[in-house]
Amino acid sequence: MLNAKLAEIWRYPVKSMLGEQIDCANVGPGGIQGDRRWAVVDAKSGVSLSAKRYPDLLRCRAWISDGDVMVRLPNNREMSVASDDAALGLSDLLGRQVTTRSAETVETIQHEFPTAVTEGEGEPFLYEPKTEAFVDCAPLQLLTTGTLKKLQQLLPDSIVHRARFRPNFLVETDEVGFIENDWVNIDITLGSLTCQVYDDTRRCIMVALAQGDLPRDTDVVRTILKNNDGRAGVALKTLESGIVRNGAMVEVFV
Numbered sequence: 001m002l003n004a005k006l007a008e009i010w011r012y013p014v015k016s017m018l019g020e021q022i023d024c025a026n027v028g029p030g031g032i033q034g035d036r037r038w039a040v041v042d043a044k045s046g047v048s049l050s051a052k053r054y055p056d057l058l059r060c061r062a063w064i065s066d067g068d069v070m071v072r073l074p075n076n077r078e079m080s081v082a083s084d085d086a087a088l089g090l091s092d093l094l095g096r097q098v099t100t101r102s103a104e105t106v107e108t109i110q111h112e113f114p115t116a117v118t119e120g121e122g123e124p125f126l127y128e129p130k131t132e133a134f135v136d137c138a139p140l141q142l143l144t145t146g147t148l149k150k151l152q153q154l155l156p157d158s159i160v161h162r163a164r165f166r167p168n169f170l171v172e173t174d175e176v177g178f179i180e181n182d183w184v185n186i187d188i189t190l191g192s193l194t195c196q197v198y199d200d201t202r203r204c205i206m207v208a209l210a211q212g213d214l215p216r217d218t219d220v221v222r223t224i225l226k227n228n229d230g231r232a233g234v235a236l237k238t239l240e241s242g243i244v245r246n247g248a249m250v251e252v253f254v
Helices: 055-059 084-094 145-154 179-183 218-228
Strands: 004-011 020-022 024-028 038-042 061-065 068-072 078-080 098-102 111-116 121-127 140-144 169-173 186-190 193-202 231-237 242-245 249-252
Touching (some): 055 084, 078 084, 140 193
Parallel strands (some): 140 169
Antiparallel strands (some): 004 020, 038 098, 061 068, 111 121
């Protein structure tokens, strides 16, 4: 029996921006309520932009306050994500005419990704995740401390931190290793909520980008590619709706 608990819950109100740690979350088939429901999009095409091509997005932070999504730009200015000031500030930051958009107002979500996603380079291409939020593919992402500890062993000179991986759920365990590899296609419970682990999470340049106090470090993504076929963490989905609380016990039905 795996001895594990839910150590952290994270929500990212705006795609590719830093997010907020929360004590509990309303979770449904579309993921955590309020998670990646907004994105920075091209002002003309409406295609959402990612830190994969615009790493300065990781210099911004988003959070929810009294039901409104707020953003803080690198100059420490705070504003509503839906404001003209946000569009102007982000356009200046990214060097491209952009605005912000809610997933509720978008008929078909499209992301602009670089061709070489593990390097963050190459000509852009459009990707349709067929989701109701601005996620890359999965509505929920889970990572264990076992994976973080294994990567830190492999990268003694790097800072291997949860923030690089942007999980919704960080699960704490005494084990060391890529233990999530064995969870694909099985069910797990987070407290009273049952989820299906339906895929590995394949990592890209995002885990190597600078954010907060973390420096850019391409050894992180290279090591994941070399030692675990690019996998770190798993993707979840659920047909239920419920509340998940920090500290909940995690059970894996292997």
